Structure formats: structure tokens, C-alpha cells
Amino acid sequence: MTQEIGRRPNIYDVASAAGVSKSLVSLVLRGAPGVSPARRAAVEEAIERLNYRPSRAAATLAGNRSRTIGVVLDDYRNLWFVDLLAGLHNQLAPLGYRVAVADPSFNARLDRTPVDGLMSLRVDGIVIATEPTEEMFAAVDVPAVVAGNRDMAVPGADVVANDDMMGGRLATEHLIGLGHRDIGHVTGGGGAARLRALGYDAAMQARGLRPHIARGQGLTTESDGYEAALKLLDENPSLTAIFAANDTMALGAAGAARDRGRRIPEDLSLIGYDNSPLASANLLRLTTIDGRNAEVGAGAARALLDRSQDPATQVRTVLVEPELVIRTSTAAR
Amino acid sequence: MTQEIGRRPNIYDVASAAGVSKSLVSLVLRGAPGVSPARRAAVEEAIERLNYRPSRAAATLAGNRSRTIGVVLDDYRNLWFVDLLAGLHNQLAPLGYRVAVADPSFNARLDRTPVDGLMSLRVDGIVIATEPTEEMFAAVDVPAVVAGNRDMAVPGADVVANDDMMGGRLATEHLIGLGHRDIGHVTGGGGAARLRALGYDAAMQARGLRPHIARGQGLTTESDGYEAALKLLDENPSLTAIFAANDTMALGAAGAARDRGRRIPEDLSLIGYDNSPLASANLLRLTTIDGRNAEVGAGAARALLDRSQDPATQVRTVLVEPELVIRTSTAAR
DNA sequence: TCGTGTTTCTGGAGCGCTCCATTTCTATCC
DNA sequence: GGATAGAAATGGAGCGCTCCAGAAACACGA
Numbered sequence: 212m213t214q215e216i217g218r219r220p221n222i223y224d225v226a227s228a229a230g231v232s233k234s235l236v237s238l239v240l241r242g243a244p245g246v247s248p249a250r251r252a253a254v255e256e257a258i259e260r261l262n263y264r265p266s267r268a269a270a271t272l273a274g275n276r277s278r279t280i281g282v283v284l285d286d287y288r289n290l291w292f293v294d295l296l297a298g299l300h301n302q303l304a305p306l307g308y309r310v311a312v313a314d315p316s317f318n319a320r321l322d323r324t325p326v327d328g329l330m331s332l333r334v335d336g337i338v339i340a341t342e343p344t345e346e347m348f349a350a351v352d353v354p355a356v357v358a359g360n361r362d363m364a365v366p367g368a369d370v371v372a373n374d375d376m377m378g379g380r381l382a383t384e385h386l387i388g389l390g391h392r393d394i395g396h397v398t399g400g401g402g403a404a405r406l407r408a409l410g411y412d413a414a415m416q417a418r419g420l421r422p423h424i425a426r427g428q429g430l431t432t433e434s435d436g437y438e439a440a441l442k443l444l445d446e447n448p449s450l451t452a453i454f455a456a457n458d459t460m461a462l463g464a465a466g467a468a469r470d471r472g473r474r475i476p477e478d479l480s481l482i483g484y485d486n487s488p489l490a491s492a493n494l495l496r497l498t499t500i501d502g503r504n505a506e507v508g509a510g511a512a513r514a515l516l517d518r519s520q521d522p523a524t525q526v527r528t529v530l531v532e533p534e535l536v537i538r539t540s541t542a543a544r
Numbered sequence: 545m546t547q548e549i550g551r552r553p554n555i556y557d558v559a560s561a562a563g564v565s566k567s568l569v570s571l572v573l574r575g576a577p578g579v580s581p582a583r584r585a586a587v588e589e590a591i592e593r594l595n596y597r598p599s600r601a602a603a604t605l606a607g608n609r610s611r612t613i614g615v616v617l618d619d620y621r622n623l624w625f626v627d628l629l630a631g632l633h634n635q636l637a638p639l640g641y642r643v644a645v646a647d648p649s650f651n652a653r654l655d656r657t658p659v660d661g662l663m664s665l666r667v668d669g670i671v672i673a674t675e676p677t678e679e680m681f682a683a684v685d686v687p688a689v690v691a692g693n694r695d696m697a698v699p700g701a702d703v704v705a706n707d708d709m710m711g712g713r714l715a716t717e718h719l720i721g722l723g724h725r726d727i728g729h730v731t732g733g734g735g736a737a738r739l740r741a742l743g744y745d746a747a748m749q750a751r752g753l754r755p756h757i758a759r760g761q762g763l764t765t766e767s768d769g770y771e772a773a774l775k776l777l778d779e780n781p782s783l784t785a786i787f788a789a790n791d792t793m794a795l796g797a798a799g800a801a802r803d804r805g806r807r808i809p810e811d812l813s814l815i816g817y818d819n820s821p822l823a824s825a826n827l828l829r830l831t832t833i834d835g836r837n838a839e840v841g842a843g844a845a846r847a848l849l850d851r852s853q854d855p856a857t858q859v860r861t862v863l864v865e866p867e868l869v870i871r872t873s874t875a876a877r
Numbered sequence: 878t879c880g881t882g883t884t885t886c887t888g889g890a891g892c893g894c895t896c897c898a899t900t901t902c903t904a905t906c907c
Numbered sequence: 908g909g910a911t912a913g914a915a916a917t918g919g920a921g922c923g924c925t926c927c928a929g930a931a932a933c934a935c936g937a
Contacts, residue, residue: 219685221923232887237925245885262683264663268610269923271601272892287629288821293620309661312645328642330597350595352552437826466826488621493770493799494827554893565917570895578915602893605922878937885932892925902915907908 220261229257240265242307271333279309280515281329285341287314289431289459290487291504292340295358298508299338306516308335326351336515338508339368342401354518356511359504361528362402369518370528371510373502375403378533379410382454382482382500385535387418390544391452391480395423395443397460399431404456407484411454423447431456436463444471444479451479451544458483458490461497465540476542486536496538506531553594562590573598575640604666612642613848614662618674620647622764622792623820624837625673628691631841632671639849641668659684669848671841672701675734687851689844692837694861695735702851703861704843706835708736711866712743715787715815715833718868720751723877724785724813728756728776730793732764737789740817744787756780764789769796777804784812784877791816791823794830798873809875819869829871839864 222240226233231250238246239254257263271277280303284292300310311332313325322328326347329337336354339347343357343365355368361375386394396411398404408424415422425442427435436455444450444467453468455461461483465475473479483490486501510529518524555573559566564583571579572587590596604610613636617625633643644665646658655661659680662670669687672680676690676698688701694708719727727748731741741757748755758775760768769788777783777800786801788794794816798808806812816823819834843862851857 219923223923233924234887234926235885238886241925247885250886264660264683266605266666266923267664268601268604268666269892270925272599272605272894273923273925275892275925277601287620287626288623290621296620327597331600333599333601350597433821433825462825462827466828469827488766492766492795494795494802495799552893556893566894567896567917568915571916574895580915583916599893602922603895605924606893606895608895608922880937881935883932883934885930887928887930889928890926892923895922896920898917898919900915900917902913904913905911907910 220263221266224261225254225257225263228261229253275333276335277333278307279311279332279334280336280338280512281311281313281326281332281334282338283325283329283341283347284312284314289457289485290489291359291457291485291502293488294504295340295508295511298505298510299512300508301505302509302512302516336519338511338515339365343368354515354522356514358507358511359502360402361530362405367526369511369514369526371507371514372403372528372530373504373507373533374530375406375502375533376410376413377530378484378500378502379407379412379454380414381410381533381535382407382484383411383414385498385537386452386454386480386482386541387414387420389452389480389541392420392544393423393447393450394420394452394454395425395440395447395450397436397439397443397453397455397464398424398426399429399435399439399456399460400426401430404431407456423450431460433459433463433466436460437466438463440464440467441471444468444473452481452541453479454482454484456484458485458487458497458499461499461540462489462495465495465497475540480541480544482541490536490538496540498538498541499536501534501536503531503533553596554599557594558587558590558596561594562586573603608666609668610666611640612644612665612667613669613671613845614644614646614659614665614667615671616658616662616674616680617645617647622790623822624692624790624818624835626821627837628673628841628844631838631843632845633841634838635842635845635849668852671844671848672698676701687848687855689847691840691844692835693735694863695738700859702844702847702859704840704847705736705861705863706837706840706866707863708739708835708866709743709746710863711817711833711835712740712745712787713747714743714866714868715740715817716744716747718831718870719785719787719813719815719874720747720753722785722813722874725753725877726756726780726783727753727785727787728758728773728780728783730769730772730776730786730788730797731757731759732762732768732772732789732793733759734763737764740789756783764793766792766796766799769793770799771796773797773800774804777801777806785814785874786812787815787817789817791818791820791830791832794832794873795822795828798828798830808873813874813877815874823869823871829873831871831874832869834867834869836864836866 222233324347339357361370361372398408425439427438429435483499486499490497490499555566657680673691694705729744758772760771762768816832819832823830823832
């Protein structure tokens with residue numbers, strides 16, 4: 212009650228306002244069991260009245276853990292991460308964990324990678340939702356999961372991803388099933404794209420069809436998709452279908468088709484990958500592969516929690532089965 | 545050097561490894577001036593050797609500030625925030641500030657809004673990049689800026705936004721300049737959309753043209769744009785141009801045009817707003833208004849810094865002038 | 878009433894830094 | 908060489924919590 216003005220209330224102020232000890236306030240804040248309803252209510256009332264906000268810095272320092280999971284993203288423009296985050300959050304929030312997002316621009320002084328920044332935050336686990344590098348893992352001493360990318364094996368890190376190769380096969384077989392024989396593939400940089408291309412190739416070979424693969428200058432952006440699709444259409448005018456390594460590239464491919472006077476799906480079937488918000492847009496109504504990223508996120512969360520319980524558990528690779536989502540960008544030949 | 549194994553190194557470990565005091569290590573960590581090059585190098589070498597990562601929790605607690613700016617986002621799918629974040633980051637990073645992103649799902653136990661979570665982080669300033677609510681500001685006692693939205697006046701918060709009304713006028717005048725007279729507008733929920741609609745209306749009235757405005761069920765998503773554009777096209781078949789309140793809605797409108805057999809730009813000119821990554825996609829090549837969100841982000845950063853220097857400065861509203869970006873989705877009538 | 882076990886509550890120590898007042902070192906000039 | 912000023916480096920206090928061992932309160936049967 213002797214709280215000076217101008218100072219933020221702390222746990223002691225709440226305690227004396229509620230007539231309990233600071234430890235009891237701490238228990239209420241953490242939602243611990245074994246607190247009598249009467250006192251819990253008194254503390255909550257005091258929190259409300261004083262407009263108290265707990266200090267996460269103090270909680271992290273004292274508890275030696277932050278109850279936070281760090282996620283490393285690469286590019287906000289590729290929307291596949293949206294479901295990933297949702298899946299992570301849904302699993303983690305009920306257990307009192309928060310999610311902190313770091314992107315590559317996150318780097319501060321003396322940080323080499325975004326992972327360093329997360330380690331400074333003392334996150335209790337890390338989800339790498341981008342192409343991992345050796346460097347990133349140099350300093351990680353908390354459970355780590357690589358999500359959405361099983362190309363690079365990172366020592367000690369679990370992997371949760373959708374089965375990109377299977378997805379590539381699924382997409383290609385869908386086109387073959389529609390009667391297409393001249394099917395091109397637009398690929399890009401990175402491990403996921405490589406696996407999807409492998410799936411495409413396997414499906415084509417299995418039917419004795421000749422694969423046509425093209426990629427752009429960059430990684431997997433819209434303009435890379437545009438560029439690669441143009442190449443494909445110009446070099447193989449008989450192409451009747453294109454499988455793009457992701458929805459963003461499929462958007463680029465759709466642009467290329469338009470510029471070459473090919474209507475979708477009448478003259479050219481187009482299939483993407485990710486089932487991102489873009490794919491459901493009315494302009495595209497893109498048939499795509501749903502990598503079930505919310506599942507991937509949930510799996511990453513579970514892997515992290517399991518490993519923080521028992522750090523010695525064998526490193527696992529969890530593959531989520533992708534699903535074909537049929538819209539109207541693909542049609543029978 | 546007597547660092548127990550298994551324990552994370554702290555500032556004392558670094559100090560004794562480098563043969564200096566913990567205070568000197570702290571100075572090096574913060575990049576403070578007045579440290580001799582020799583000792584700085586020794587400390588940095590020790591940091592490297594011990595693989596030391598500073599604890600942000602301890603730094604925040606001891607310094608009573610986090611050197612972090614919190615940003616409240618609403619929807620990752622609307623990509624206008626990408627440039628906003630970049631602008632913020634560019635201004636803030638050189639000064640040693642970091643950016644922490646909170647979205648509405650951020651809410652933890654006892655948090656009413658994402659702002660509460662940021663206050664618990666002890667952020668030094670807050671950028672609201674979504675529709676602000678009264679509730680959000682109840683507990684804010686750090687400098688706050690509303691970015692990209694000047695509809696709702698929040699007591700004590702600066703506002704940095706692009707001039708949505710002027711942008712709406714710009715877009716409409718561009719269409720009028722191309723010879724269009726029957727111009728529809730696709731709008732949505734929220735203050736920015738309202739102002740853009742006002743600009744549209746003003747420009748139409750100024751030329752004695754009759755405005756046609758439609759909106760969808762929801763806010764400003766692709767499907768809202770689709771729905772509203774269909775309404776517009778069906779009710780006013782003579783329409784030759786549509787101005788959509790943002791690029792995402794313009795994508796929806798493009799879908800509606802396609803479904804009604806209207807080619808863009810031959811049969812229908814289409815203009816969006818935001819100059820988001822979507823607008824530059826080859827399929828759309830969307831003429832749009834660039835709200836210069838990087839500028840808005842930079843302005844928000846400056847406002848925050850100014851106000852943290854002098855909390856008493858008059859509340860300001862900074863309007864960034866939007867620019868017309870002409871691509872190929874608009875054409876002369 | 879007392880003892881015993883269980884639930885609920887408490888005070889002290891300490892997490893790893895920053896800040897600040899003070900001390901130590903270095904350079905310069907007479 | 909000694910005085911002085913400025914630059915560089917230091918040690919102590921304290922930020923607001925969590926954790927833990929133990930105390931207090933309560934429940935219930937003998």
C-alpha cells in the first residue's frame with residue numbers, strides 16, 4: 212500500500228494490496244494449483260486494481276527459462292508460415308508457452324544469426340522454419356526442430372516436415388491421371404523444392420514420361436516462377452500442364468501462361484504446393500498440395516516438448532502426409 | 545576460469561577469462577564508447593571462446609528497459625506490414641533497438657490484448673499496426689504510435705500513416721484521367737478503407753460523376769473483394785473501372801472480373817492500394833497506390849524515439865504522401 | 878483433545894545484468 | 908618530478924521475479 216507513485220507496481224505491491232505473500236502472488240501468476248479460490252480471487256482483484264503487469268524479464272531470469280519458443284522465419288511473403296505458426300501456437304499456448312518470431316533481419320550487434328538472438332532471449336526451444344545452416348546450430352543448447360525442411364540433417368535436431376517428395380508425386384500423378392503427358396515442373400532453390408522435384412521426376416519416370424524442369428535465377432519467388440515457366444513454355448510448346456514447387460511460384464507461372472496466351476485450365480493445367488491463402492483466391496482457384504502446415508507446427512511443438520522432458524530421446528524425423536486439394540486450375544486433357 | 549561445467553557462462557565468466565571487470569564486459573556488450581581497443585578485443589575474444597550469449601532478461605531487468613519496440617499486427621496475410629517492419633527496423637537497429645512482433649493470437653493468460661503481452665516484455669515503445677481499440681491503450685505507459693491508421697484518435701498516441709484519402713483521390717483521378725466515367729469502388733471494414741472511400745467519393749463528386757460503392761461481408765480480404773466486385777459488376781454493367789481498397793481486395797476483384805468475362809485492362813481497368821508484393825506479380829501487374837509503408841515505419845520509429853526523449857511533446861499526426869504506381873491493369877477507355 | 882497427514886502459504890536466496898559513484902591509469906604541462 | 912585533467916576501468920547495489928525448504932493452517936480419526 213506504500214507504493215510510491217510513478218513506479219510500476221511489482222509483485223510485492225500486489226501482495227500487500229491483497230494481504231498475502233509475494234510467493235502466493237507468484238503462484239497465482241503462474242496458474243499453479245493448490246491456491247485457495249478465495250486468495251486467488253483476492254490476488255486477481257489486486258492485480259486488476261493496481262493495473263499490474265508481470266515482468267517477463269524477471270520471471271525469465273529467476274526461473275532460468277522463458278516459457279517461450281523461438282521460431283526462425285525467412286520470408287514473410289511466402290505465406291506457408293501462417294498455418295505453421297497457428298499450429299505451434301495451438302499446441303503451446305495451453306501449456307503457458309509463448310511464441311517469439313525472429314526473421315533474418317532480426318540480427319543485432321554481435322549476433323551472427325537470428326538463432327543467437329533467440330538464445331539471448333533464453334528460449335526454451337527453437338523451431339527453424341527456413342533453410343538451416345551449420346552456423347545457426349553452433350550455439351544452440353536447447354531442443355531444436357527443423358520444420359518444413361528435411362533436406363539438411365542438423366545434428367541433434369528433430370525434423371518435422373510434410374513429405375515433399377510424396378507431395379511432388381501426388382501433384383504429378385494428379386496431372387497424369389487427368390490425361391496429361393507433357394508436364395513441366397517449375398522448381399527453385401532450397402531443399403523442399405529439391406524433394407518436390409524428385410517426387411515429380413519419380414512419378415514421370417514411373418509412367419515413362421519425359422520430365423521437363425526449369426528454374427529461375429533466384430529462389431522460389433513469384434518472379435522466379437514466372438521466369439522458369441516462360442522458359443518451359445517456350446522450349447516445350449506442347450506442354451499441357453505445369454507443376455510449380457509452391458503457390459507463389461504458381462502465381463508466377465500463371466502470369467507466364469497469360470503472357471503466352473495460354474488459358475488456365477483450358478490450355479494449360481497448373482498445380483501449386485502449400486495451399487497458401489493465395490491458392491484459394493478466386494482468380495487462381497489453384498489446385499495445390501496441402502502440406503498440412505498446422506500439423507507440421509503442432510508436430511514441431513510436440514517434438515520440442517518431448518525433448519525438453521527427456522533430452523536424450525533419439526532424434527526423430529516426422530513426416531506429415533500431404534494432401535491434394537483440387538480446385539479449378541487443373542482439368543482433363 | 546573456474547566456470548563450472550554445464551552452466552551457461554555469464555558476464556563474470558567472460559570478465560575473468562578476459563582479465564577485466566564485469567562492468568567492462570557490460571560496456572563492451574552495449575557498444576559503449578570509452579573502452580580501449582585492446583580491452584575491447586580481449587573481451588570479444590573471450591565472448592567468442594566461451595560461446596557467451598548475453599541474457600536479455602537480466603539486461604532488461606537491471607536496466608529497466610528492454611531496448612525493444614513492440615509491434616501489434618493483425619493479419620499476416622495482408623502483406624502491407626512487410627515494408628512497415630522493414631522501415632521500422634532500418635531506423636531502430638542502428639540505435640540498438642530490436643523489434644518484437646505480437647499478433648492477436650499472442651494473448652496469454654491474464655492478457656486482454658496483445659498490448660498487455662508487450663507491456664510485460666517491458667517494451668520501450670509500441671507501434672499499433674492494426675485497428676486500435678480503447679482497451680489496448682488502457683495499460684500503456686510507454687510511447688505509442690498508431691501506424692497506417694488515422695481513423696481512430698488514441699489519446700496520447702502519435703499517428704503516422706499514409707494519406708489514405710489523398711490516395712483514394714489519386715487512384716480515382718488516375719482512372720478519370722484515362723477517360724473512365726463509370727468507376728466503382730470496392731471497400732471494406734476499417735478506418736483506412738473508410739478514408740480511401742472518402743477520397744474516391746470526393747474525386748468522383750468533383751467531376752460530377754456518380755459513385756458506386758460496394759463492400760463484402762467481412763473486412764478487407766480477398767473474398768470480400770471478390771464478393772463486392774461481383775455485386776458492382778452485376779448491378780452496374782456499364783462499369784469500366786474499379787478501384788479496390790487494397791491489393792488483396794483487388795486480387796478478389798480480378799477474380800470477379802474473370803468470372804464475369806471482363807478482361808483486364810481491355811474491358812475493365814483495375815487499381816489497388818498498398819503496392820504489396822502481390823501487386824507486382826506478373827499475373828496482375830496491378831496499378832496501385834504505394835502508401836510508402838517503409839516511410840510510415842521509419843516515421844513511426846522517429847516518433848517513438850522523439851517521444852521517449854521528451855514525453856511531453858505535443859501529439860502529432862504525420863501523413864506520408866502516397867504515390868501512384870502505374871502498371872498494366874489500367875488502360876485508357 | 879491430541880496426533881498425524883495433507884493442503885496452503887511464506888521468507889530467503891539468488892538469477893545476470895545495468896547503473897553509478899568512485900578509483901585507477903595515462904597524458905600533458907610547468 | 909609533481910600537479911592536474913581527462914579517459915578508462917571497477918565494485919556494490921539492486922532490478923522483480925522463481926524456487927525451495929520449511930511453517931502454518933486445516934482435516935480427520937483415535
